[in-house]
Amino acid sequence: MAKATGPLFSLEASGTIGKTVTYSRWKGRPYVRVRVIPLNPYIAAQVRARNLIRCLALGQHWANATLQILDGEAERDELRIRAVTPDTFAWNGYLVEKGIGPGAAYFLAAEAIWVTFSPGEKTDWDDAATALVPPIPACPVGKVGGGMEAESYSPGLNFIAYMYALYKMDLYTLPTAVPPVYA
Numbered sequence: 001m002a003k004a005t006g007p008l009f010s011l012e013a014s015g016t017i018g019k020t021v022t023y024s025r026w027k028g029r030p031y032v033r034v035r036v037i038p039l040n041p042y043i044a045a046q047v048r049a050r051n052l053i054r055c056l057a058l059g060q061h062w063a064n065a066t067l068q069i070l071d072g073e074a075e076r077d078e079l080r081i082r083a084v085t086p087d088t089f090a091w092n093g094y095l096v097e098k099g100i101g102p103g104a105a106y107f108l109a110a111e112a113i114w115v116t117f118s119p120g121e122k123t124d125w126d127d128a129a130t131a132l133v134p135p136i137p138a139c140p141v142g143k144v145g146g147g148m149e150a151e152s153y154s155p156g157l158n159f160i161a162y163m164y165a166l167y168k169m170d171l172y173t174l175p176t177a178v179p180p181v182y183a
Contacts, residue, residue: 042146052107055139055153056099059162060092062136068182070172077166084169099165110164113175114157121177125156128179136162 012030013023022035063078070077078091085094100107117125129136139153153161156179163180166172172180 042142042144044144047142047144048104051139051141051153052100052104053096054142055107055158055161056096056165058136058139058158059099059165060095062132062134062162063095064092065134066132066182068133071181071183077171080171081166081169084171094169095162095165098168099161101168106164106168107161110161110175111157113164114160117177122154122156124177125159125179126154127156128181129155129159132159132182 012025014025016022016035020035022033024031024033063076063081066076066078069075073080081095082091085091089097098106099110101109114122114125136155136158138155139158141149141152143149159179160175163172163175167174
């Protein structure tokens with residue numbers, strides 16, 4: 001991405017010229033890029049990726065908003081995640097990366113754990129997720145072709161995915177049928 005200083009002989013420029021070049025700002029820095037028209041497809045792979053990001057964003061929002069601390073720890077999860085996040089990442093992006101993994105491998109592993117639980121164990125995780133402050137809610141699921149599915153990822157599955165991301169950062173053990181305790 002090209003950095004712009006005094007674009008178009010002005011102090012600031014924004015917008016598109018000739019349907020080819022776009023001037024904008026990112027984090028306060030002006031830049032110039034080739035104009036791109038997004039396709040925004042609703043094909044299966046894209047919908048799956050959006051669903052996974054949406055699910056992990058709920059955990060990220062919770063970690064950012066909560067004052068609760070995992071039993072046996074001294075700091076909130078956000079501070080613990082920040083401490084292990086590489087310099088090239090923002091903490092929340094690192095959490096999402098560790099929650100999804102290459103080719104969605106980490107999320108699929110969390111789902112594989114989830115499906116082994118009995119209905120009562122799933123209820124325990126759902127209850128633990130909704131008892132958090134603020135609660136981790138169910139995650140709406142998009143469908144191929146657009147719109148949303150009638151069913152969603154349960155709060156417990158979202159919580160498992162979040163805890164699995166912490167596991168991949170060496171901040172938690174592999175999730176089991178017993179949900180973690182936050183106080």
